[in-house]
Amino acid sequence: RAIPVHDLLEGVVERFQLQAAKQELSLRVHLPQRREVCVHGDEDMVNRVLDNVLSNALKYTPPGGRIDVRADVAAQHVTFIISDTGIGIPPEDLPHVFERFYRVEKGRSRRGGGTGLGLALAREMVERMGGEIRMESELQRGTTVYVTLRRAEEDAA
Ligand code: ATP
Ligand code: MG
Numbered sequence: 553r554a555i556p557v558h559d560l561l562e563g564v565v566e567r568f569q570l571q572a573a574k575q576e577l578s579l580r581v582h583l584p585q586r587r588e589v590c591v592h593g594d595e596d597m598v599n600r601v602l603d604n605v606l607s608n609a610l611k612y613t614p615p616g617g618r619i620d621v622r623a624d625v626a627a628q629h630v631t632f633i634i635s636d637t638g639i640g641i642p643p644e645d646l647p648h649v650f651e652r653f654y655r656v657e658k659g660r661s662r663r664g665g666g667t668g669l670g671l672a673l674a675r676e677m678v679e680r681m682g683g684e685i686r687m688e689s690e691l692q693r694g695t696t697v698y699v700t701l702r703r704a705e706e707d708a709a
Pocket of ligand 1: 604608609611612613636638639640641649654655656657665666667668669670671672695
């Protein structure tokens with residue numbers, strides 16, 4: 553199915569806006585110029601992936617921080633980019649964060665807790681849709697997650 557990128561971005565930001573405000577985080581969305589751009593995938597799954605990534609951004613970013621959500625549109629693919637100014641991930645942990653039950657614990661508060669499944673599930677869903685998810689992070693500076701899905705030709709209804 554073809555899902556409009558605009559709707560996905562607006563939806564995910566809407567779902568987290570209140571929580572972000574409560575945590576004194578600035579959550580901003582940057583919508584692509586072309587409203588008709590779509591991705592291939594299961595709408596429910598894409599939303600669950602974006603929710604998992606956004607929930608991490610909120611959980612691991614201290615008050616006063618900032619979260620940006622955007623989409624990079626290419627000829628064949630669309631990459632959702634979620635960046636935060638949070639605590640970041642140590643380089644030695646970064647290769648493992650997509651493993652089931654893996655959590656970085658060194659020197660961080662366990663506020664919110666978690667099971668360490670969010671990213672493992674996100675990767676599973678993204679791969680089932682033929683896409684790719686990767687992460688860049690710098691300790692004490694922030695984290696950026698890239699979710700790439702196949703672009704669909706169809707216009708939004
Ligand atoms: P769950 O998602 O199951 O509630 P979780 O958030 O701990 O628990 P994942 O979402 O799989 O688990 O993330 C794995 C680990 O990667 C986290 O425990 C955290 O240490 C680290 N992590 C993930 N996203 C971020 C982020 N945006 N900033 C800093 N650390 C992160
Ligand atoms: Mg999580």
